[in-house]
Amino acid sequence: MNRFAPSTTGRAHPGTLLAALLCWLDARSRGAEVALRMEDLDPQRCTPALATAMGEDLAWFGLDWDQVSVQSSHQARYHAALDRLADAGLLYACTCSRSRIKALARPAADGGFAYDNACRDAAVSDWRQVAGAVRMRLDGAISIRDEDGTDLGQDVAVAMGDPVLRRRDGAVAYHLASVVDDAASGVTRVVRGRDLAASTAIQVAVQRALGLRTPVYRHHLLVLERRGTKLAKFHGAVGADVLCEHYGSAQLCGILAHLSGLRDSAAACHPHDLIADFSWDRVRVRDQVLDWTGSDLVWGGDE
Numbered sequence: 001m002n003r004f005a006p007s008t009t010g011r012a013h014p015g016t017l018l019a020a021l022l023c024w025l026d027a028r029s030r031g032a033e034v035a036l037r038m039e040d041l042d043p044q045r046c047t048p049a050l051a052t053a054m055g056e057d058l059a060w061f062g063l064d065w066d067q068v069s070v071q072s073s074h075q076a077r078y079h080a081a082l083d084r085l086a087d088a089g090l091l092y093a094c095t096c097s098r099s100r101i102k103a104l105a106r107p108a109a110d111g112g113f114a115y116d117n118a119c120r121d122a123a124v125s126d127w128r129q130v131a132g133a134v135r136m137r138l139d140g141a142i143s144i145r146d147e148d149g150t151d152l153g154q155d156v157a158v159a160m161g162d163p164v165l166r167r168r169d170g171a172v173a174y175h176l177a178s179v180v181d182d183a184a185s186g187v188t189r190v191v192r193g194r195d196l197a198a199s200t201a202i203q204v205a206v207q208r209a210l211g212l213r214t215p216v217y218r219h220h221l222l223v224l225e226r227r228g229t230k231l232a233k234f235h236g237a238v239g240a241d242v243l244c245e246h247y248g249s250a251q252l253c254g255i256l257a258h259l260s261g262l263r264d265s266a267a268a269c270h271p272h273d274l275i276a277d278f279s280w281d282r283v284r285v286r287d288q289v290l291d292w293t294g295s296d297l298v299w300g301g302d303e
């Protein structure tokens with residue numbers, strides 16, 4: 001079982017569609033099932049309308065799913081997992097402000113700032129009574145490799161700091177939700193963009209604390225866009241609501257198949273056409289730049 005888990009904070013953009021396509025092909029080329037799981041836990045940024053639109057964008061592109069779920073309907077299972085971690089003595093209340101952690105100026109592997117585990121002594125038995133953030137104590141190094149051989153191992157408490165599992169605003173954090181849902185759906189392969197590679201060790205640590213099986217992880221190239229003089233993960237430039245006015249879904253699939261290395265030309269194709277000879281050996285390793293001119297997508301090669 002694979003899963004594709006987009007954040008429903010906006011419409012599907014070319015980077016979302018490429019990630020969905022690679023995850024889907026990884027599953028379908030093995031004859032495996034694939035679940036679509038909407039990550040809609042951020043109450044400030046996610047709405048039911050955006051989750052519906054994401055499902056429609058992916059269906060338009062030609063992808064189908066064996067299960068569809070929204071994380072906001074899984075609160076009971078996340079809370080049960082928090083109860084188990086609290087019973088094991090692993091949760092504590094953290095009252096540190098974001099500015100305090102920033103002032104520590106300890107760069108973290110994910111591009112943010114590492115936490116110094118200052119509140120570890122504030123262990124809680126009833127996390128529901130905590131007004132601030134709830135963190136999980138992690139001790140010891142995690143060894144894990146990507147399927148492509150990349151070392152994803154980390155001493156999480158040092159490299160990132162103990163992770164927040166329930167945010168100050170009450171929302172369950174991504175790492176916990178993701179791990180609990182993967183286990184509930186029987187996910188055996190996690191295929192996703194390499195921007196999430198640095199958080200793999202945290203997720204493995206949470207899995208181990210909960211006694212859950214660790215799936216195989218495969219991280220892949222990103223689609224980048226130019227923002228001023230910098231390159232950033234493709235996000236803001238254009239969404240499927242605009243793309244579909246300029247491209248048919250098969251045309252767009254052809255462009256993404258070419259950009260990712262799956263096809264030698266950008267000739268129109270359907271996702272199903274790519275199943276038979278799908279192989280990670282053909283997928284480009286390096287991130288690729290894609291520009292939106294206002295009417296066309298222009299592939300600019302390697303980062």
Ligand SMILES: [Zn+2]
Binds near residue numbers: 093095117
């Ligand atoms: Zn703290």
